[in-house]
Amino acid sequence: MTHRIVEALVERFETAEHEVSHGQDVVHVPRDVWLEFATAARETGFEVCVDVTAVDWLRSRPDRYQVVACLLSMEHELRIRMITTLPREEPVLDSLVSLYPGTNYPEREVYDMFGITFAGHPDLTRILMPDDWEGHPLRKDFGVGGVPVQFKESHQVS
Amino acid sequence: MAATPPGNLMMTTVDRAARWARTRSMFPATFGLACCAIEMMATGAAHWDLARFGMEVFRASPRQADLMIVAGRVSQKMAPVLRQVFDQMPDPKWVISMGACASSGGMFNNYALVQGVDQVVPVDIYVPGCPPGPQSLMHGILTLHDKIMSGEIDH
Amino acid sequence: MGDEKTTEEIDVWVAGTEAPQFSPTDEGSQEISRDESDYRLREQLGSVVDDDYEFDDEFGEDDERMILNMGPQHPSTHGVLRLQIELEGELIRRTKPIIGYLHTGMEKTAEQLTFAQGPTNVTRMDYLAPFHNELAFSLAVERLLDIEVPPRAAVIRVLMTELNRVSSHLVALATNGMDIGALSIMTYGFREREFILDFFEKTTGLRMNHNYIRPGGVAADLPPGWKDDVGGLLRYLPPKLDDYDDMLQANPIWESRTRGVGVITADEAIAYGITGPALRATGVGWDLRKAFPYSGIEDYEFDVPVGTHGDTYDRYRVRVDEIHQSLRIVEQAMDAMPKGDFRIGDRKITPPPRARIDESMEALIHHFKLFTEGFKVPRGETYVAVESPRGELGCYLISNGEARPYRMHTRAPSFNNLQALPIAMADSMMADTIATIASMDPVMGDVDR
Numbered sequence: 001m002t003h004r005i006v007e008a009l010v011e012r013f014e015t016a017e018h019e020v021s022h023g024q025d026v027v028h029v030p031r032d033v034w035l036e037f038a039t040a041a042r043e044t045g046f047e048v049c050v051d052v053t054a055v056d057w058l059r060s061r062p063d064r065y066q067v068v069a070c071l072l073s074m075e076h077e078l079r080i081r082m083i084t085t086l087p088r089e090e091p092v093l094d095s096l097v098s099l100y101p102g103t104n105y106p107e108r109e110v111y112d113m114f115g116i117t118f119a120g121h122p123d124l125t126r127i128l129m130p131d132d133w134e135g136h137p138l139r140k141d142f143g144v145g146g147v148p149v150q151f152k153e154s155h156q157v158s
Numbered sequence: 159m160a161a162t163p164p165g166n167l168m169m170t171t172v173d174r175a176a177r178w179a180r181t182r183s184m185f186p187a188t189f190g191l192a193c194c195a196i197e198m199m200a201t202g203a204a205h206w207d208l209a210r211f212g213m214e215v216f217r218a219s220p221r222q223a224d225l226m227i228v229a230g231r232v233s234q235k236m237a238p239v240l241r242q243v244f245d246q247m248p249d250p251k252w253v254i255s256m257g258a259c260a261s262s263g264g265m266f267n268n269y270a271l272v273q274g275v276d277q278v279v280p281v282d283i284y285v286p287g288c289p290p291g292p293q294s295l296m297h298g299i300l301t302l303h304d305k306i307m308s309g310e311i312d313h
Numbered sequence: 314m315g316d317e318k319t320t321e322e323i324d325v326w327v328a329g330t331e332a333p334q335f336s337p338t339d340e341g342s343q344e345i346s347r348d349e350s351d352y353r354l355r356e357q358l359g360s361v362v363d364d365d366y367e368f369d370d371e372f373g374e375d376d377e378r379m380i381l382n383m384g385p386q387h388p389s390t391h392g393v394l395r396l397q398i399e400l401e402g403e404l405i406r407r408t409k410p411i412i413g414y415l416h417t418g419m420e421k422t423a424e425q426l427t428f429a430q431g432p433t434n435v436t437r438m439d440y441l442a443p444f445h446n447e448l449a450f451s452l453a454v455e456r457l458l459d460i461e462v463p464p465r466a467a468v469i470r471v472l473m474t475e476l477n478r479v480s481s482h483l484v485a486l487a488t489n490g491m492d493i494g495a496l497s498i499m500t501y502g503f504r505e506r507e508f509i510l511d512f513f514e515k516t517t518g519l520r521m522n523h524n525y526i527r528p529g530g531v532a533a534d535l536p537p538g539w540k541d542d543v544g545g546l547l548r549y550l551p552p553k554l555d556d557y558d559d560m561l562q563a564n565p566i567w568e569s570r571t572r573g574v575g576v577i578t579a580d581e582a583i584a585y586g587i588t589g590p591a592l593r594a595t596g597v598g599w600d601l602r603k604a605f606p607y608s609g610i611e612d613y614e615f616d617v618p619v620g621t622h623g624d625t626y627d628r629y630r631v632r633v634d635e636i637h638q639s640l641r642i643v644e645q646a647m648d649a650m651p652k653g654d655f656r657i658g659d660r661k662i663t664p665p666p667r668a669r670i671d672e673s674m675e676a677l678i679h680h681f682k683l684f685t686e687g688f689k690v691p692r693g694e695t696y697v698a699v700e701s702p703r704g705e706l707g708c709y710l711i712s713n714g715e716a717r718p719y720r721m722h723t724r725a726p727s728f729n730n731l732q733a734l735p736i737a738m739a740d741s742m743m744a745d746t747i748a749t750i751a752s753m754d755p756v757m758g759d760v761d762r
Contacts, residue, residue: 021693021694021695022456022457022459022693022695023456024695024696026694047583048583048586049586050586050698050705050707050724050729051586051707051709051722051724051729053709053722053724055711055719055720056720068709070696070707070709070724074583074597074599074604077604077605079605079696081696100584100586101584101585101732102584102585102586102587102729102732103586104732105728105729105731105732106728106729109728113420126413127412127413128412128413128416128761128762129234129235129270129413129416130234130235130413133234137269137270137418137421138420138421142269143269144267144268144269144418144421144422144425145268145269145270145418146267146268146269146273147263147267147273149267188386188387188388189386190392191392191393191414191415191757192392192415192417192437192440192757192758193437193440193521193522193758195392196440196441196484196521197520197521199503200503200506200507200510203499203500203503203504203507204500204501204503204504205503205504205507216388218387218388220386230415231415231417233413233414233415233416233417233761234416235413235414235416236385236393236414236415239385239386239414243386265422265433265434266417266418266419266422268417268418268421268422269418269421270416270417270418270421271417271418288522289520289521289522291520
């Protein structure tokens with residue numbers, strides 16, 4: 001039972017696809033309408049952007065990265081998740097900071113951990129790792145980086 | 159028996175008095191990082207009461223502290239800060255590595271943590287636990303006191 | 314001898330009269346020569362007083378400002394938070410929080426651990442509210458597995474998380490008070506917390522970082538005699554909370570240090586994604602336990618305390634009221650505890666009781682598979698959020714059909730709440746910084762993960 005607000009929002013964008021994932025509304029938004037969709041969502045009543053995060057699919061999907069933004073409407077008590085895909089060669093996406101100032105730190109974290117740049121972000125620098133760190137830790141081709149421990153011959157840390 | 163340098167052949171009362179003074183009013187520096195810091199604060203609080211050992215005054219300034227209890231996980235970004243604070247402490251100084259993460263990296267064997275704080279500073283006592291309860295930390299502190307009193311740790 | 318000295322007029326110069334006649338004396342070389350031509354210097358020396366003089370050249374903006382670095386090793390920054398503060402005298406103009414000093418790579422570690430080991434990792438993020446971390450993770454896994462925990466497990470979860478809220482707010486109160494200078498609150502807050510931690514130790518085995526709430530239920534049943542313990546807590550705590558109110562609520566020093574300090578308006582809070590007591594203190598009554606209830610919490614009666622001004626005093630007041638409300642929930646949970654299993658009976662998810670391993674081959678195999686490989690979770694992605702003492706604590710979990718998460722991301726409330734620090738601290742005094750940070754109650758393990 002999708003809320004009419006979500007339905008109306010999705011209808012305004014032809015390229016956006018809506019799915020229900022375990023009872024939650026998820027909208028797959030192509031990256032060229034990312035900011036537009038977020039603006040429309042904000043106007044419709046999604047006042048809070050709860051989080052922005054990313055997933056690295058490495059080789060299992062044609063586009064390597066997915067960026068996920070979770071929006072929340074306190075007025076209507078609704079949540080919606082926007083997901084977009086970014087290709088391996090050009091991981092750039094519009095920043096949501098102009099709409100939701102609270103995405104400043106989460107987008108910096110995504111940049112730090114995945115190397116995805118956000119166009120229009122006021123201060124896109126490393127936030128969790130030291131400034132001179134090389135590499136983006138949460139990418140799948142970045143190893144865990146553990147030290148060899150006795151009796152842990154298995155490649156998994158656990 | 160370990161060889162003792164000539165100066166210690168006669169245990170002077172001054173030596174003993176110095177050791178007694180050092181152990182009875184050891185001021186810890188605040189270096190609480192993560193969960194172990196909360197247990198360290200609990201050890202200093204009313205129930206477990208570090209004050210009976212003269213140690214409830216956690217000095218914020220490392221210049222006024224004797225003991226650095228590294229309580230918590232030390233990340234790559236924090237390691238230079240840890241070293242700098244340790245260097246700023248005047249002699250004689252001791253280090254207790256509190257908890258599994260400080261002693262060996264704990265359950266986080268990954269890129270982000272220094273796998274054991276003894277890669278950065280010399281450690282005198284390792285207190286295991288995740289987090290070590292106040293009893294364990296106190297046992298570690300009292301062991302340090304005993305070792306200093308007996309002369310086993312002589313810096 | 315007497316004739317060479319000229320007597321002088323009164324040395325207070327009043328604006329509007331003529332310039333005084335200063336004649337040099339040959340006695341006392343300490344006297345500064347009076348025919349200093351620079352008017353400004355004479356004014357500074359006190360030889361001229363003029364209140365409507367204007368300087369020709371203003372001091373440049375940069376001359377007044379100083380950059381001060383606070384932390385990461387600091388007694389009052391609640392962990393390893395580093396603040397770069399641009400000060401103009403005692404006023405703060407700009408602030409930049411620098412975090413990452415406690416980054417532990419927990420999200421990367423989560424990809425290496427099985428779903429049953431996940432709570433051990435997640436529980437150390439917000440180490441003052443470990444049950445909430447575990448709950449968010451377990452709820453996310455259970456949603457992907459499409460299972461429901463038994464009613465007793467749900468009520469135990471509510472009991473433990475609400476007690477954890479009380480202990481976390483006690484620490485917030487204690488550190489808040491200590492930072493402002495009310496040192497006795499520190500000892501009282503931790504003393505009360507010890508009794509709650511005793512109960513936690515009895516139930517889960519650990520005082521902190523319990524790994525108790527696991528996918529499928531909880532790890533162990535409540536210990537015998539738990540009702541007496543919880544009842545004792547419920548009788549012991551309220552009079553102590555009244556003591557704190559006597560000490561702080563109408564205390565003029567406390568009020569002047571906290572009222573009007575670190576103000577965040579409701580619009581700012583919503584724009585920056587702030588949740589939890591910091592948001593409720595601004596007047597927005599948003600609580601996930603009421604809006605998106607989980608674990609059966611909609612069956613309990615409790616109010617959501619709301620503040621008005623969004624300052625430090627209101628945040629303190631909201632936390633104290635939340636302690637009272639949580640004790641109400643704990644009492645209802647205690648009375649309504651159903652009998653039954655404390656974890657789901659599905660043998661593919663829950664390990665068998667230890668005694669069964671001796672009797673049944675199947676139990677042995679299940680135990681082996683569950684602890685070496687772990688249970689597999691079907692493909693999917695979900696986001697589940699709980700109301701932790703700091704705000705919305707969410708777990709975004711993606712499973713690839715294997716026994717380990719493909720991606721586990723925690724939406725940390727303190728991470729987002731820290732973005733409001735520069736706003737709350739703008740144009741306030743340096744001393745108010747400490748009060749503001751303490752009232753936002755960031756836990757750096759949550760911020761840096």
